[in-house]
Amino acid sequence: MNNWLAYVGILLSIAVVTALNSLSRRRTAAKRRSILGQRPSISDDEIYARYFAQFGLRKDVVLRYWHDAARILKVPPDRLRPSDRFEKELAPDKLIGSLDDPLDELVQYALSTAKRKGKAIDLANVKTVEELIRELGTLDVDGPSTRI
Numbered sequence: 001m002n003n004w005l006a007y008v009g010i011l012l013s014i015a016v017v018t019a020l021n022s023l024s025r026r027r028t029a030a031k032r033r034s035i036l037g038q039r040p041s042i043s044d045d046e047i048y049a050r051y052f053a054q055f056g057l058r059k060d061v062v063l064r065y066w067h068d069a070a071r072i073l074k075v076p077p078d079r080l081r082p083s084d085r086f087e088k089e090l091a092p093d094k095l096i097g098s099l100d101d102p103l104d105e106l107v108q109y110a111l112s113t114a115k116r117k118g119k120a121i122d123l124a125n126v127k128t129v130e131e132l133i134r135e136l137g138t139l140d141v142d143g144p145s146t147r148i
Contacts, residue, residue, distance in 0.1 A: 041078040051082045051130060057137035065136040069129060072106045082130030114139055
Protein backbone atom coordinates (compact mmCIF):
# COMPACT_ATOMS: atom_id res chain seq x y z
CA MET A 1 0.00 0.00 0.00
CA ASN A 2 2.80 2.43 0.89
CA ASN A 3 4.59 1.66 -2.37
CA TRP A 4 1.42 2.35 -4.31
CA LEU A 5 1.02 5.77 -2.63
CA ALA A 6 4.66 6.58 -3.36
CA TYR A 7 4.15 5.74 -7.04
CA VAL A 8 1.00 7.85 -7.22
CA GLY A 9 2.85 10.73 -5.54
CA ILE A 10 5.73 10.48 -7.98
CA LEU A 11 3.36 10.34 -10.96
CA LEU A 12 1.43 13.36 -9.70
CA SER A 13 4.67 15.28 -9.14
CA ILE A 14 5.83 14.50 -12.67
CA ALA A 15 2.45 15.56 -14.07
CA VAL A 16 2.51 18.87 -12.17
CA VAL A 17 6.09 19.69 -13.23
CA THR A 18 5.29 18.77 -16.84
CA ALA A 19 2.16 20.94 -16.84
CA LEU A 20 3.98 23.90 -15.27
CA ASN A 21 6.85 23.57 -17.75
CA SER A 22 4.40 23.49 -20.64
CA LEU A 23 2.62 26.56 -19.30
CA SER A 24 5.97 28.30 -18.83
CA ARG A 25 6.98 27.56 -22.44
CA ARG A 26 3.66 28.89 -23.74
CA ARG A 27 3.96 32.05 -21.64
CA THR A 28 7.54 32.58 -22.87
CA ALA A 29 6.44 32.18 -26.50
CA ALA A 30 3.53 34.60 -25.97
CA LYS A 31 5.86 37.16 -24.35
CA ARG A 32 8.31 36.94 -27.24
CA ARG A 33 5.50 37.20 -29.81
CA SER A 34 4.19 40.28 -28.00
CA ILE A 35 7.59 41.98 -28.01
CA LEU A 36 8.97 40.83 -31.36
CA GLY A 37 5.70 40.67 -33.29
CA GLN A 38 5.24 44.43 -33.16
CA ARG A 39 8.53 45.08 -34.89
CA PRO A 40 8.91 45.65 -38.59
CA SER A 41 10.59 42.89 -40.53
CA ILE A 42 14.23 43.49 -41.41
CA SER A 43 16.12 41.71 -44.19
CA ASP A 44 19.36 39.79 -43.80
CA ASP A 45 21.17 42.37 -45.93
CA GLU A 46 19.93 45.19 -43.71
CA ILE A 47 20.83 43.32 -40.51
CA TYR A 48 24.37 42.85 -41.73
CA ALA A 49 24.84 46.34 -43.23
CA ARG A 50 23.29 48.23 -40.31
CA TYR A 51 24.65 46.25 -37.37
CA PHE A 52 27.66 44.09 -38.27
CA ALA A 53 29.52 45.28 -41.38
CA GLN A 54 31.60 47.78 -39.38
CA PHE A 55 33.14 44.97 -37.33
CA GLY A 56 34.80 43.37 -40.37
CA LEU A 57 33.06 40.02 -39.92
CA ARG A 58 32.10 38.10 -43.04
CA LYS A 59 28.46 38.48 -44.02
CA ASP A 60 27.87 34.74 -44.55
CA VAL A 61 29.32 33.98 -41.11
CA VAL A 62 27.22 36.62 -39.36
CA LEU A 63 24.02 35.50 -41.06
CA ARG A 64 24.68 31.81 -40.36
CA TYR A 65 25.06 32.53 -36.64
CA TRP A 66 22.12 34.97 -36.73
CA HIS A 67 19.78 32.36 -38.19
CA ASP A 68 21.09 29.63 -35.89
CA ALA A 69 20.45 31.86 -32.86
CA ALA A 70 16.93 32.71 -34.06
CA ARG A 71 16.16 29.02 -34.69
CA ILE A 72 17.41 27.99 -31.25
CA LEU A 73 15.54 30.84 -29.55
CA LYS A 74 12.42 29.98 -31.58
CA VAL A 75 11.97 33.52 -32.88
CA PRO A 76 11.71 34.83 -36.45
CA PRO A 77 15.15 36.02 -37.62
CA ASP A 78 13.65 39.10 -39.28
CA ARG A 79 12.19 40.23 -35.93
CA LEU A 80 15.28 39.57 -33.82
CA ARG A 81 17.46 42.62 -33.10
CA PRO A 82 21.11 42.91 -32.04
CA SER A 83 20.06 44.90 -28.97
CA ASP A 84 17.75 42.12 -27.70
CA ARG A 85 18.92 41.15 -24.24
CA PHE A 86 18.92 37.56 -23.08
CA GLU A 87 17.75 38.58 -19.60
CA LYS A 88 14.97 40.89 -20.80
CA GLU A 89 13.39 40.56 -24.24
CA LEU A 90 14.51 36.94 -24.71
CA ALA A 91 14.27 35.77 -21.10
CA PRO A 92 12.15 32.71 -20.39
CA ASP A 93 9.03 32.96 -18.27
CA LYS A 94 9.87 32.77 -14.59
CA LEU A 95 6.88 30.60 -13.61
CA ILE A 96 9.11 27.67 -12.69
CA GLY A 97 11.99 28.27 -15.02
CA SER A 98 11.69 26.33 -18.21
CA LEU A 99 13.28 22.90 -18.09
CA ASP A 100 14.18 23.25 -21.74
CA ASP A 101 15.23 26.91 -21.80
CA PRO A 102 16.42 27.87 -25.31
CA LEU A 103 19.05 30.13 -23.74
CA ASP A 104 20.73 27.05 -22.27
CA GLU A 105 20.66 25.45 -25.71
CA LEU A 106 22.15 28.61 -27.23
CA VAL A 107 25.03 28.58 -24.73
CA GLN A 108 25.68 24.91 -25.53
CA TYR A 109 25.59 25.72 -29.26
CA ALA A 110 28.17 28.51 -28.82
CA LEU A 111 30.48 26.37 -26.68
CA SER A 112 30.29 23.36 -28.98
CA THR A 113 30.90 25.57 -32.03
CA ALA A 114 34.03 27.00 -30.38
CA LYS A 115 35.23 23.55 -29.38
CA ARG A 116 34.67 22.19 -32.88
CA LYS A 117 36.77 25.05 -34.29
CA GLY A 118 39.47 24.54 -31.66
CA LYS A 119 39.07 28.03 -30.25
CA ALA A 120 38.02 29.62 -26.99
CA ILE A 121 34.91 31.72 -26.55
CA ASP A 122 34.09 33.95 -23.59
CA LEU A 123 30.36 34.18 -22.90
CA ALA A 124 30.67 35.65 -19.39
CA ASN A 125 29.84 39.20 -20.47
CA VAL A 126 27.54 38.40 -23.39
CA LYS A 127 24.22 40.09 -22.67
CA THR A 128 22.78 40.78 -26.13
CA VAL A 129 22.33 39.06 -29.47
CA GLU A 130 24.90 41.42 -31.02
CA GLU A 131 27.53 40.48 -28.46
CA LEU A 132 26.85 36.78 -29.06
CA ILE A 133 27.06 37.09 -32.85
CA ARG A 134 30.28 39.11 -32.63
CA GLU A 135 31.81 36.58 -30.24
CA LEU A 136 30.81 33.68 -32.49
CA GLY A 137 32.01 35.60 -35.56
CA THR A 138 35.52 35.75 -34.12
CA LEU A 139 35.64 31.95 -34.28
CA ASP A 140 35.76 32.18 -38.07
CA VAL A 141 38.61 34.66 -38.19
CA ASP A 142 41.92 33.02 -39.00
CA GLY A 143 44.26 33.13 -36.07
CA PRO A 144 45.79 30.98 -33.39
CA SER A 145 43.63 28.17 -32.10
CA THR A 146 43.27 27.56 -28.41
CA ARG A 147 41.59 24.64 -26.72
CA ILE A 148 38.66 25.20 -24.42
